[in-house]
Amino acid sequence: MLSLQSRAFRGTFVVQHFWSLFVENVRVRFAPSPTGFFHIGNAKTALYNWLIARHCGGTFILRLEDTDVERSKEEYAEVLFDCLTWLGLDWDEGPAFKHIPEKGDYGPYRQSQRMHLYRREAQRLLDEGKAYKCFCTKEELDAERERAAAEKRPPRYSGVCKKLTPDQIHAKGNAPYVIRFRVPDGVTVIDDIIQGTVRTENKEFDDFVIIKPNGDPIFHLAVVVDDGLMKITHVVRGDDHLTNTTRHVMLFEALGYQAPQFAHMPLVHDEKGQKYSKRMHGANVLDWRNDGYLPETLINYLALLGWTPEDGTELLTRDDLVKKFSLDRAGASASRFDLKKVQWLNGQHIRMLGVEDLRDRLIPRLQAAGLDTTAKSTEWLTRMTAICQEKIKTLNEIVTYTDFFFSEPAEYEEKAVRKHWMAPDALKCMDEALDAMEQVPEWTAAALRAAYETLVERTGNSLGHYVHPTRLALTGKSVGPGLFELAELLGKETSLARMRRAIEFIGRACAPLGTTPEGQS
């Protein structure tokens, strides 16, 4: 049931089980930096980690990478909290937010509160000779890099400070220094669950900085110390970190931690196949919420971006995903976001919702559009929802589907007017329809339908001949919910009034072609 074995072994049942014996409590983490922006790629990373944890009965850890104090603000953490909550990705361990206390035994879960740990571990590396102090100034290093670029050499740190003797170091006094990791000789191998085996010569890396002059850690150190101390078993993140991972593996070894399994998933690209830039609409998870997409949809779609369940089904609930998700079926190639498919998926998920649930999600959208829903009963709103559930693709679409319930149509759709009300017998048609309406014994969709069908039988016209002009009169539009259902909800009085108003409008503005030269006034 655990499916976290390497891609190289995928499908081998024996290994799958063998592996599951070892990884009993899977611990995965999502470690964003709070920058005030929850990127769609962040969402995918969070989702995959969450799915793994929930699928395996493991632990999902939220950790804030806020070592860059200047860029990290508390309100940004709130955005993060909001987005994760909206998506329904709950965490088992993580930092305190406003109303939520810190959870977990491996805290603190903000890197800014773990500085002492990074410094302690860096000191240990220093003591063990696995790291050294470097006194080179930024200017010197920049110059060195420029020279390398000019000579078309890869930019590497020359390693001058590597050879400093204790006396020389002592002589530097209080000069500022960074701590560099001493990259060992040899080859580092990553057995990546998604990417397969990646082997890199250590000499491809120069001795990278792990502690800044002010004593703060560099990302690489912080991540490894955290993942090591927090006993992370699987690191699942974007493949932009693949190269970094070689550094991390070296650090894991140097620090004497058990290295986790790695899985580097492809990045999500925009519809043009480019990296999602922050400016682009849709890059921000909140864009999708604002546009009326369900979190269920986003979760489903994001999961499908680079993964398919064994049975090939694509419409999946949260529970389906948890049940079926496995990293060994995750692909390695980058994928682009397809708006059309998200829309389709959203329509499917809207249809799967309970009608009350959908109603409650719709009401805020109506209110946001300035429509007063408070005048309507809950029962009425439920019925309104029911007649639209099959139609809408996004929550926001409810506004154009139902605004006429809340206010008199401000105008009639021009194209529809030309098509239905300019005909020579438009007035006659509307009169007949109004008459039929007035005759219905009770104001129900069924009775209205029956009345129209009787009318059709009597006149020999098609049902559409009467339905379309009526719809235009009641809603001002040519598209919307089923006519009889909408009329029932609209009420007899309002419906009849709108019919009369339309007939008056036709008489005034829609004189049939040929009667007046211009055809309109």
Place this chain on the structure above:
RNA sequence: GGCCCCGUCGUCUAACCCGGUCAGGACACAGGCCUUUCACGCCUGGAAUACGGGUUCAAAUCCCGUCGGGGUCACCA
């Protein structure tokens, strides 16, 4: 530029590990059906193994090269 990753219909993907179906599905597109519009649903159709070699009776699948895309080489994360 060095190193690393990726490359199947327009898009997401299945089949690749372990070579053998007319390369399957979904979205989108086109046509049709249903229908009071829209939507839903159903049917039909067009649509892909980046290129070039090699191995083999047989290659999307294994190997090499080319090209294309991406990542990474910070006192950012």
